[in-house]
Amino acid sequence: MHNIDVDFFEKSSSSCDILIEGLPGVGQVGKLVAEHMIKELNAEKIAEVHSIFFPPQVLMDEEGVARLPKNEIYRYEGENISIMFLVGDFQSSSPEGHYLLADTYLDLAQKAGVKRVYTLGGYGVGHLVDNIRVLAAVSDGKLKDEVEAAGAVFTTGEPGGGIIGASGLLLGMGVKKGFEGICLMGETSGYLVDPISANQVLSVLSKLTGVSVDATKLKERADEMENFVERVKESEKANSEEELNYIG
Template structure:
């Protein structure tokens, strides 16, 4: 029998008593910014997978690998323990396909945080501006006003009316739902066009997050990907300019 939401911890993760853990959410979203940051950190820190979440609220599909093997769509939990830090990462294949599912899954994520006695949640995402961005800012939101000074000290921006449409999906809902559980939560959003996977915005978020959690993560590989993407964007811009010039020449 398929349950609405199933959370399974691996046998290797028998001891759930962590010391002042934080939870970092990096599920797919605008520009894949949060996903890039969280998965990069998992790789660079050598975090260990501790559990999986399956749900009927995820898209009705299986994930296919290069050999033709399939598996159900899932979200995953990883744990990093080092230098006196305990960091739980929430990453995965998808967010929900329905409004109801978004709420139920976000509440399940907050329940995980409460069970593990997480002291603070960081949700990560992209802030789509609809145009190319050379130097992405990191915008912020929080579920308790007292958190703002530390965020501003790390360079997080709180510009008026941004994000104007609110924060959609787990990155936003987890802030609201965790407040009722007494868990501090912060959302960090990298400014992005929203058109492409954006490692430049991800690099900005990574730098800010590293300051806030005081865990240094070598940004070299992510910066290299950002540089490659910058060249791609420059090519797109040049192509757009050329097309406009040709159109003007034709009109003239």
């Protein structure tokens, strides 16, 4: 096995206009968005990526059959736009791997003729959020007006630690390869899988790409999460009142 192996299922040279990355991350926000779009658009899987930079483990299916971790490349051909999707099991388990994998993904996008890269993720704030913002970062300041018009915001000092992993590197490294890059990050507590934040990111992304998908299933998951969050808040409030009564 090589450091990184890319296995294509077809020898098609079909081009793509944009790349949408939704690998696992904080709140699984980007992963939820990209996988929802893939399913709703009935995108076709065209390649798998295996690497020694993924965690040293195998994953088990419902039948107990083991397989190596993999990331996947999908392609959607629409009337006015074609999309390459990057999703999968893991990001790199090492700093070196992050750079090498990002370089591989960008090479694949470049060969497909991609001009713009969208990276999706969650912005962990460490607490429950009522009014979720979608924060943005771009590879070129000329993209800011377009992104703000779609509903995302730019804030000074957020995220404070920069953008870690594929979502950041695809933007930074993509500049040298001539890509436009936009990162969309939905606010999330970071403690739970967050379809509420994912729904907000999907809304902004749809406006930017002009690609609308049925968000019903994602909204249903978001509603379930909102109900769960409300129960957690009520439980915390009840526990707090009990503690106050005990102290008094």
